[in-house]
Amino acid sequence: MNKQRYAIIGAGALGGLYGAMLARQGFEVHFLLHSDFDHVREHGLRVDSIWGDIHLRDLHIHASPETMPPCDVSLIGLKTTQSHMLAELLPAPTRDGGVVLVLQNGLNVEADPAAIVGEQRVFGGCCFLCSNKVGPGHIRHIDFGKIVFGPYRPSSQFSAAAAQAGSTAADIDAKVVLIGNQICEDLNSAGVPTEFSEDLALVRWRKLMWNIPFNSLSVILNASTKQIMDDPNASALAEAIIREVHAGAAACGVEIPEAFIEKTLENTRKMVPYDSSMRLDFLNKRAMEAEAILGNPLRAAKASGYEMSRVETLYQQLRYIDQTNS
Amino acid sequence: MNKQRYAIIGAGALGGLYGAMLARQGFEVHFLLHSDFDHVREHGLRVDSIWGDIHLRDLHIHASPETMPPCDVSLIGLKTTQSHMLAELLPAPTRDGGVVLVLQNGLNVEADPAAIVGEQRVFGGCCFLCSNKVGPGHIRHIDFGKIVFGPYRPSSQFSAAAAQAGSTAADIDAKVVLIGNQICEDLNSAGVPTEFSEDLALVRWRKLMWNIPFNSLSVILNASTKQIMDDPNASALAEAIIREVHAGAAACGVEIPEAFIEKTLENTRKMVPYDSSMRLDFLNKRAMEAEAILGNPLRAAKASGYEMSRVETLYQQLRYIDQTNS
Incomplete structure (x- = not known):
């Protein structure tokens, strides 16, 4: 089986760190950049991390979602104050049915991406992470870093949508757990302590x-x-x-x-x-x-x-x- | 009947204004000053007030409570953060049985003076006042100014103390109300809208x-x-x-x-x-x-x-x- 392909939407203190860890491990990672694009193209992405410093020069970077290939997993590291941009950013990397991993702060922050790709393709998670962006393309990871994530199951509409699509809720659930376990395995293999949770x-x-x-x-x-x-x-x-x-x-x-x-x-x-x-x-x-x-x-x-x-x-x-x- | 003699303990935005109003009206007012003593001795006390500007030069000012005569009413205008000083400041002006009018902010702020002169000699009140001290001996009164005050009756010890002293609670109450009404009259006559409250x-x-x-x-x-x-x-x-x-x-x-x-x-x-x-x-x-x-x-x-x-x-x-x- 091929390694999963990742999109990093929002390569700041959080997305930049996890994206760099995955890329270092050999995953194909596509970074969507905005203000840092030119800097990273010239100087690469630098992560000073308690897990070992990383300096990546040959990265797949994108100034616009239009150039991104379809990805298996789109990791959302944007601030929630920018979530209104997801309607523009998410459709391209998720166009072949890829899932979304929402690592934003707060509660019910999965609702915005779920409205775009559908609830059954959304995972949410929390990062126990002390990491700051200290300059363009430069992240300082100073403590912790574990991810705990799980499937977004907000409502009974989940089963309703499943039934409509001709699948049972159990079928979909099994598929979701399979994908979740794969993401968990990928991240752990890349050195990011990650736990999959049903809750x-x-x-x-x-x-x-x-x-x-x-x-x-x-x-x-x-x-x-x-x-x-x-x-x-x-x-x-x-x-x-x-x-x-x-x-x-x-x-x-x-x-x-x-x-x-x-x-x-x-x-x-x-x-x-x-x-x-x-x-x-x-x-x-x-x-x-x-x-x-x-x-x-x-x-x-x-x-x-x-x-x-x-x-x-x-x-x-x-x-x-x-x-x-x- | 002679006019009541007043002591102003804390001649800031509040005590300075009310003391100046009483002094302008011809009451004998003794100001206890600390850092402003020299300035007020040389330049007098200046109050820019919506009730009319006041500049008083011939004031009874004191740098220490020891020089103060016994006063009928000691008005407390200190900040509550300075109330620990009352044990030193209050005994002199209240030594002949004068009462204390506590115009400090907050709740239960009468407890400190009551511990010094006894509960039945304490009134508490609130000032609905926008006034600031803007410099040494210089107060700016910009809005409102009404005083509402009443007798401090915190507890049943009040009646107990009265009984011990050989008076009935009703006797003491009547005397307290009489004094309260006189203070109220004094302040109103000086142009300070004042209300006496039993509560x-x-x-x-x-x-x-x-x-x-x-x-x-x-x-x-x-x-x-x-x-x-x-x-x-x-x-x-x-x-x-x-x-x-x-x-x-x-x-x-x-x-x-x-x-x-x-x-x-x-x-x-x-x-x-x-x-x-x-x-x-x-x-x-x-x-x-x-x-x-x-x-x-x-x-x-x-x-x-x-x-x-x-x-x-x-x-x-x-x-x-x-x-x-x-």
Whole structure:
């Protein structure tokens, strides 16, 4: 069997790292670049990584989706604030039935690509990753890096669509799991610790337990994770937010063990001082992912009858700050 | 009957204005000054006020409480962050049985002076005032200015103390009301719109409905009241906080009419763009009154079984900001 062909849509801190790892391992990887195209064409892609530094010169790079071949897997590494561009970017690399792996932050971020290629061709995943883009075509991967992903199964329409297409839900499920396992194997073979999960909602909410408090507070308090954890009031607030997100998940039917609360705090205490992606966006006057990371979970919990008051407070503060920052 | 003699403890934006109004009207007013003493001795006290500009040169000023005569009323205009100094400042001017009028921000701020002079000699009040100290001995009063105050009756120890002293609670109450009415008359005669209230808790919680959201958000969001009210997310957050404080008051047995929520928002919309006192403290790297304005109400509501999650979030954020600001 031939190796799967990958498209990297959004080759920043996340897509650039994983794409480079796959390319180094010999996978055919097509990078869709925008502002960095000329730089990468001349100088290649440079990744300073705890997994070993990578400098790739002979890459398949594209300035437009039109030149991309059909790919088996299109990995979405764009910011969710750019997801409106997917309608233009995704059709070309997915045109022969390839699947999409959405590694964006937040909740329900698979909805946009699913509207383009269909739900049964979408996987979502979370990256436990400290990585920053430090210059054109230059990424610095400083800690962690594991991917946990799973099939996007948002609704009963899934089975309905399957039935309409003449397949049973079980048929489709089996195929989805097969593809998921192949992607998992590819990434692991390339040195990216990756886990396939049948429960994407659990994966996403667990990640939100970190992302909501630490992305938000790092911007609102202008603080690193270390500064937050070292201050008694800020760390008590972080814990209260984590508990609220934990309860929000439960309201949405996602049961996360209680012990994961303390584990999240403990991991953050041990983390190297780190600027969250939202703080970097803020400092660089880019739009922040407040809708994907806070707005969507907030609305999901509210629809299930649970009000996350602290998260709503942070959300409204971030929306105001975002508005005045651009 | 001789006019009452006043002491002004803390002659800043608030004490300076009210002291100057009383002095202009012919009351004997003794100002206790600290850093401004030399400036005021040379140049007098200047108040630019919507009630008419005042420039007073012949003032009774004191650099230490030791030189102050006994006064009938000691008006406390210090920041609550300086209340630990009252044990040193209050005994002299109150030594002949004078009362104390606590015009500080927050909740339960009468407890410190009450511990010094006794509960039955303490009044508390709120000032609906936009006034800033703009330089040494120079105050700018830009809007509003009404005082609403009432007797501090925190506990059943009040009647117990009265009984011990050989008086009935009714005797003491009648005397307190008499003194309160006289202060009220003095201030009104001096051109300060003043109201005497039998329900200090109601007065304080109503003020907190403004002070908590707008002081906090003006610091955390680095915004004027106008910027907050003009932004849909920030104004929605302000309203949610006001509703939470309203519910916190109810939990503490203080019933504020529902209509006061909208009135608070409406008044703020009509207010001239204004830097809250907490924002000025923040910008000038002074300690912020987070304990008096947020911490005390938070703990009072919690003791009554109601958790103000949004207020707690703001409190923890402010405590962090305060810590990193000095």
